């Protein structure tokens with residue numbers, strides 16, 4: 001099954017924002033905060049419920065002058081879905097099943113996030 | 118690193134959470150309330166402007182979570198203003214309420230102000246509703262409030278405090294949470310602070326009750342899966358695990374009492390011999406970094422001998438200071454819930470007492486009259 005048509009959005013339980021004190025994008029939720037690394041921040045920034053996974057990948061590849069990011073983005077979105085960070089826009093045809101991470105090029109993967117107390 | 122910055126001592130990070138306990142007033146009278154028993158003797162409540170100053174200072178220091186609780190925060194008519202300011206500054210805003218007083222109008226105003234989250238508490242062991250199950254009024258109120266907040270786009274997050282007199286109804290409590298359409302249910306076993314400590318004997322469940330409650334929770338968890346997430350918080354006394362209270366004294370959390378005292382945890386006000394800084398007289402920056410209070414139990418250097426030599430000291434910082442003080446009279450002691458504590462027998466004695474069902478004391482309800490009459494901190 002292909003994931004490319006689905007449109008991820010930040011789960012309404014979370015708020016995504018740039019946090020100056022952390023110098024990072026974070027996800028805020030009741031009584032907690034997830035500090036995101038740069039790649040995670042860049043992907044989630046584009047999860048607006050409008051862009052499809054395909055469009056997000058294309059956007060990132062353009063922004064970072066990279067190619068072949070599909071697997072990385074899909075792996076991250078799978079993890080983000082498991083963590084409940086994102087939900088899939090109702091306009092998406094189906095909830096995607098995403099392939100296991102297979103590496104990939106371009107984005108500085110340093111682990112997705114760090115959970116703050 | 119450069120030599121030009123070497124004169125600047127690197128500072129610890131500021132608080133991440135600001136909890137505003139905006140009032141001690143409350144229409145309910147929960148016997149498990151963690152508020153100080155002598156709350157009725159607290160000074161006058163902070164003015165709106167004082168709260169706004171606290172909110173701004175905390176955000177400037179990097180705090181990202183803003184919680185409003187009490188008492189019942191909705192008894193103040195300015196929380197919309199506080200939420201509005203906090204939200205504008207980038208805080209994640211969370212209202213912790215019993216739901217009493219949440220009208221359509223206020224909800225709309227809070228939503229408009231940018232309130233991110235509402236945590237609804239299930240009451241029980243109140244004078245009006247000793248039994249959640251038989252008290253349809255309470256249930257109806259929750260149902261109404263939950264429907265209202267859901268319609269406004271908020272997920273339904275419920276917190277229910279468990280204790281001896283409601284824990285046997287857990288199955289029905291969870292069922293009600295499902296009927297209400299909750300997404301999250303936190304089942305918090307009573308922590309014995311404030312009124313809950315005063316009522317400890319009457320509130321402490323037996324080991325069998327607790328085991329049954331855990332089994333019931335597991336059954337529901339398996340049945341509900343992701344549909345409704347349930348978090349069962351085990352009680353310190355029974356788990357025998359000291360907790361790193363508030364993630365460490367003066368590490369991430371700052372709470373402000375209705376009358377303006379800054380505290381490193383909600384209940385620290387009961388500790389003796391400490392001066393609690395007033396947010397009207399000091400900046401939060403000074404309070405956090407410099408005040409004797411916030412440095413008093415920071416880190417692990419102050420820990421008693423039992424903990425100093427223990428490999429878990431970084432993990433739990435010797436447990437809860439308030440618990441240590443309430444039980445032993447010494448705020449510097451190892452938390453007695455730890456089996457290594459020389460005072461651990463106090464915990465075993467309390468647990469043994471809970472098994473003797475016949476001698477349970479009546480509940481003392483949290484209200485201003487009892488507060489004045491009792492004239493004690495816990």
Ligand code: SF4
Pocket residue numbers: 143144145146147149150151152187188189215240483
């Ligand atoms: S625990 Fe009960 S009495 Fe205490 S503040 Fe909360 S609702 Fe009010």
Ligand code: SF4
Pocket residue numbers: 359423424425427428429430431433434435436451452455456457458
């Ligand atoms: S002895 Fe102190 S540090 Fe060790 S587990 Fe007990 S409370 Fe924690």
